[in-house]
Amino acid sequence: MGRSGNGFWRPVPSRNCWWPSRKRTKFRSKPRHTYWTVMAALTIQDLAGQFHDRIGIEDAGGIGCRDREIRTNRLQPLDPLSRGARCRPGAIPFLQPEGVIRLSSLSESLRNNIIQSLVLSGAPCLLLVSAFSIPPFLNRLSRRFHLPVLASSLGGAHLESRLTGLLREHRDGFKRVHGCLAVASGIGVLIIGDSGMGKTTAALCLAEEKGGAWVADDAVDLSRRGDAIRGRSPAIIRGLVAVRGRGIVRASGLVSRMRIRKKAPVDGVVRLVRRAEERDAAWPGIVKQGEACRILGVERPFCALIVGEGEPVYRRIAGWAASLNSGGRES
Structure with a gap:
């Protein structure tokens, strides 16, 4: 398309990004790069173990086959009385309580044929919805045909929604946490706590302090690259900010536009509690370990502050962030 020294535009292979080749051009779009995050596949053991609270798993059966991978969120109802009905390849079959009763009323040979057809179709497991335990006959079939059986207290639609969110988080490598994200003294602080604890107010006040900024309110999407964790607001x-008594308002109407960021690193976690006994209570997505916590497998400093004691919450958070910054942590 012309010599490179004549200021013509030449294509860059990365995502069709065009940029001028003349060196003295002031504004030049840099080639974009795509980064891929390789995540381990979600297994039956993960559903029955660390994520059992998310999808309401109450009981699990099937030994020696829990390393099967879950690669779809499609749930298919299974009717034991419908002959010839096959499970879609890769789909997860589930039984309603009445389906379990129907299956128990069939002969042993018919039960074996149904479970064997699920195994041949590639079903990773069998889900029992709105159930708190696995019947003994299903435990025997699970061990015989090496098909995991999971009992969930959630209904079919609710379970599918939870499973979809879990698989999406695992596939994309991010975690959504209820809380606010702000920058204080150059340190990204994730503020968590129950509703009405003052998370939004603290984040907005921190944004007005020196070296502060506002990032997200009510929900934060966390992603990991190496040992670095970054947070941003869901699209x-x-x-937007949810303000009590005013509803949903734009953050630009509450803080300066220069104090608003799209994303920020998460260098520490602050939990707001009403009583000292709540400091060690569990919080979804965050595992507390003494004076630290783990987010997406990475350790971060942790601090629990009691609301209503001493100085305002945002000042105590700012002081804690300043101590982290002086300790040599990079923002």
Whole structure:
């Protein structure tokens, strides 16, 4: 398309990004790069173990086959009385309580044929919805045909929604946490706590302090690259703040635009509690370990502050962040 020294535009192979080749051009778009995050596949053991609270798993059966991978969120109802009905390849079959009763009323040979057809179709497991335990006959079939059986207290639609969110988080390598994200003294602070604890107010006040900024309110999407964790607001609520008594307002109307960021590193976690006994209570997505916590497998400093004691919460958070910054942590 012309010599490179004549200022013509030449294509860059990375995502069709065009940029001028003349060196003295002031504004030049840099080639974009795509980064891929390789995540381990979600297994039956993960569903029955660390994520059992998310999808309401109450009981699990099937030994020696829990390393099967879950690669789909499609749930298919299974009717034991419908002959010839096959499970879609890779789909997860589930039984309603009445389906379990129907299956128990069939002969042993018919039960074996149904479970064997699920195994041949590639079903990773069999889900029992709205159930708190696995019947003994299903435990025997699970061990015989090496098909894991999971009992969930959630209904079919609710379970599918939870499973979809879990698989999406695992596939994309991010975790959504209820809380606010702000920058204080150059340190990214994730503020968590129950509703009405003052998370939004603290984040907005921190944004007005020196070296502060506001990032997200009510929900934070966390992603990991190496040992670095970054947080951003979900796209649907980006730039919005839920203020009590006023509803949903734009963050630009509460803080300066220069104090609003799209994303920020998460260098520490602060939990707001009403009583000292709540400091060690569990919080979804965050595992507390003494004076630290683990997010997406990475350790971060942790601090629990009791609301209503001493100085305002945002000042105590700012002081804690300043101590982290002086300790040599990079923002």
